Amino acid sequence: MSADMSAMSPAGFFENPLRIAMVVPPYFDVPPKAYGGVEAVVADLVDSLCERGHHVTLFGAGEPGTKANFVPLWDRIQPERLGDPFPEIVHALRVRRAIERLAEEEGVDLVHDHTFAGPLNAPAYADLGLPTVVTVHGPVQDDCYRYYRELGQECSLVAISDRQRALAPDLPWAGRVHNALRPEQWPYQTEKQDYALFLGRFSADKGPHLALDAAHAAGIPLILAGKCSEAPEKAYYEEFVAPRMTDADQMFGLADAAAKRKLLSGARCLLFPIRWEEPFGMVMIEAMICGTPVVALRGGAVSEVVVDGVTGRICDDPSELPAAIAEVSTYDPAACRAHVVDHFGADTLGRGYEQVYRQLLARTTIGVGDTYELPVPVGASGRA
Incomplete structure (x- = not known):
């Protein structure tokens, strides 16, 4: 398919x-006050x-915090029920x-869903x-794969990395x-x-125990x-994290938006020793935009996000992490920030989804091998 989208639609279509x-989901505010990667991305997408x-029109829970018309469907956010199927199902029904009311009263062109149960609508x-x-936003293997397959062609899926899609x-x-x-x-x-x-x-997939060993x-x-x-997070912490901690280490706990920015900007490096197919990894671009390099294990979208040898070091084995920590201390913070500004700014998010919409x-045929997407930026493959 040609990347010239204007050839597929009448004149003026793009101006409408x-x-x-x-x-x-109903679990956190948009944008989130602390934890909430999906909500942070959606906040930037909505504003863009x-x-x-x-x-x-944004449907969720909590307080308004974006430029969208916000419709809260719960009295409050539901963070304590994360992982419970009940809020997911009830939220999908309310949405x-x-x-349906919005379509009847004001009109709607499309629905963009970031929840798990919502696509059933x-x-x-x-x-x-x-x-x-x-x-x-999550994995596409095993049960998740079967779920997305059962949704069929009535949902058009958007991947957040090439690795996830592959x-x-x-x-x-x-x-x-x-x-x-x-x-x-x-x-x-x-x-x-x-x-x-x-x-x-705090989970084995995220590897904080490996981060402690490497540090x-x-x-x-x-x-x-x-x-x-x-x-499960508490059990993992008690068995694998707490016994490794020394007096020099610090357990900070859940960081709100301000604390997260302070921690990221002051760190010598961010350790990202994942042991699973992480679909993206927001914290990597959050670190780099603060001028902080990333030391990561290869997996998921890491090689799409980090420029190995420039904005961080990508390792194939945990034994390589300590040397990488020492190496990245010589990296240029300006190069880390520039990489994010050039390739992961919010305008690319809005533009990318606008093209999908x-x-x-335009009723273009969408299927495997017949899609339009932003090209992968030069330098985003993991090499300079």
Whole structure:
């Protein structure tokens, strides 16, 4: 398919603003006050789309915090019920009724869903003539793969990395749009302090125990910050993290937006020793925009996000991490920030999704091998 989208639609089509129903889970505010990677991305996407002239109605929970028209469907956010199927199902029912009302009263052009259960509403939206776009924020293997396969062609899936899409090439992908952020909302610091940082959920897949081992071998303290509230997270922490910690290390806990920025901008490096197919990894671009390099294990989208040898070091084995920590201390913080500004700014997010929306609304055939997406930026393959 040609990348010239204007050839597929009548003159002036691109100037027409779209009416977008945006759906997020009910667990956190948008943008989130602390934990909430999906909510952070959606906040930037919504604002970018509004700045591009589109009309966005956001369905979720909590307090309004974006430029969209916000419709809260719960009295409060539901963070304590994350992982419980009940809020997912009830939220999907409430969203469907709210979108049906919106379509009748004001009109809607498409639905963009960021939840897990919400795409089950796609047949009902199709009856209203509305396409459903689903961003796949999580894994696409095993049970998740079977779920997305069962959704069928009524949902157009958007991958957040090339690696995620490659793991399930037969799913009905509409394209790939990397996650992004707003550079102006993040600090930049060239003078780093004497600590490495782990920032993420406490689980074996995220590897905080490997971060501790690597930091100790490199002779540098480690600050650990992130989510450790659910029973499996607490059990993992007690068995694998707590016994490894020394007096020089610090367990910070869950960092809010301000604390996260301070920790990231001051760290010598971010440790990202993942042991699973991470679909993207927002914390990597959050670190780099602060001028902080990333030391990561190869996996998931790491090689799409980090420029190996320039904005971080990608290792193939945990034994390589200590030397990488020492090496990245010589890297240029300005190069880290420039990489994110050039390739992961919020405008690329809004533009990428706008192209997906236009393609669907132009009734272009979308399927495997027949998609439009932003080209992978030069230098984003993991090499300079």
